[in-house]
Every structure is written in structure tokens, then in C-alpha cells.
Amino acid sequence: MSEKEFKIKFLNKKYFQKSTFFLYPLLRIPKSIIPKTTYITWDDRCKVYDMVLICKFDKFKSDAQLNTERVYLLNHELYKEHMKLEDGSVIYFFNFTKFEKIWNHFLLGKYSKFSKTYKDDIIKFYKKGSFTGTLIKSYLFPEEYYQDYAQLLDVPLEILTETGELADAPDFKMENLKFKSVTKKQK
Numbered sequence: 001m002s003e004k005e006f007k008i009k010f011l012n013k014k015y016f017q018k019s020t021f022f023l024y025p026l027l028r029i030p031k032s033i034i035p036k037t038t039y040i041t042w043d044d045r046c047k048v049y050d051m052v053l054i055c056k057f058d059k060f061k062s063d064a065q066l067n068t069e070r071v072y073l074l075n076h077e078l079y080k081e082h083m084k085l086e087d088g089s090v091i092y093f094f095n096f097t098k099f100e101k102i103w104n105h106f107l108l109g110k111y112s113k114f115s116k117t118y119k120d121d122i123i124k125f126y127k128k129g130s131f132t133g134t135l136i137k138s139y140l141f142p143e144e145y146y147q148d149y150a151q152l153l154d155v156p157l158e159i160l161t162e163t164g165e166l167a168d169a170p171d172f173k174m175e176n177l178k179f180k181s182v183t184k185k186q187k
Helices: 016-027 063-074 098-108 116-125 131-140 148-151 157-163
Strands: 036-040 052-057 080-086 091-093 181-184
Touching: 016 036, 016 052, 016 098, 016 116, 016 131, 052 063, 063 080, 116 131, 148 157
Parallel strands: none
Antiparallel strands: 036 052, 052 091, 080 091, 080 181
């Protein structure tokens, strides 16, 4: 268990891309390399059971950006392939079969069931004390934040402890890529 650092003072009421916040940090790519967004499916091309994280980035253009792409994305141990999309951006596919247990908990919205090691990896990705970091931590260690959420939601503490989780499961429509590819690039 982690040590609670901050009180949750307000709720995030908008949907946030769960794969970006809970799965992308597991790639251990430097924090400075953030995708525009991430997905877990792509219409008929990539299904949820394929266990692939799809990361959408703007096209890398400068020499420094191309070097970043080569070092951190194309040579990543979980990299599968990448494709250019019709809007000019590029998607990178990462094989998450290594994280099968985490993937399955993720699909069910059972973030508190992630192993301590992966929870720590996710928390390290966010700035300590930041609003996002604190929210993510509350989703991974909900038992430390039940009281805060009970007050904010004006519900009995027992309701939250019975439910267990403080964040909803991923919305599969929102986590689905809807672009058409232009070209398929070789590995």
C-alpha cells in the first residue's frame, strides 16, 4: 500500500482516455514523449483480445524527433508496427500480451487489482502532488481515498467500499480508433 499524500478536493467528471493514463505508463517511455491519445481497438483491424496498445503521435519531422521515434518507439521491446493515418499522424502498435493480467483488470475497470509493481510504475509517470497524479493514485489505491470520495459524492462510505473502484471502466467506443490508414510502414 502507498502512503496517502493529498486529499481529493474535487472530482473529474469528464471521460478521460483510460488507456493513456493506465496503460501507456507501463511502456516506460520517458514522460516527455506523450502520444496525442491512445486506443485499445481499431474497428475490425485490432480487437480487444489482441492486447495491443495503439498510440497516436503527430508525425515526427525534425532530426531530433526522428531520433526520438527510433530510440523510444521503433526500438521498443513491445513495438509491433506503425502506420500513417489520413490526417498525417502516425499510430504505433505495442504488444501488451506481457501484461495480460493487467490488461484484463483494465478492461473490467479493476485498476485497484493491478500489481503493486505496475501501480508504482504508473504513479511514477505522473508528477508527485499534481492533480492528475493524485487522481490516478486514488484510482489505483481506492481504499486510501474512500472517505474523500464519500464526502464529495455525499454518499455513505459503505457504498464505496462495497463497489471497490473509484473510476469507471473504459468506454470501448472512446477507446476505439476511427481513422483510416494511408500506408503501412515496415518494421
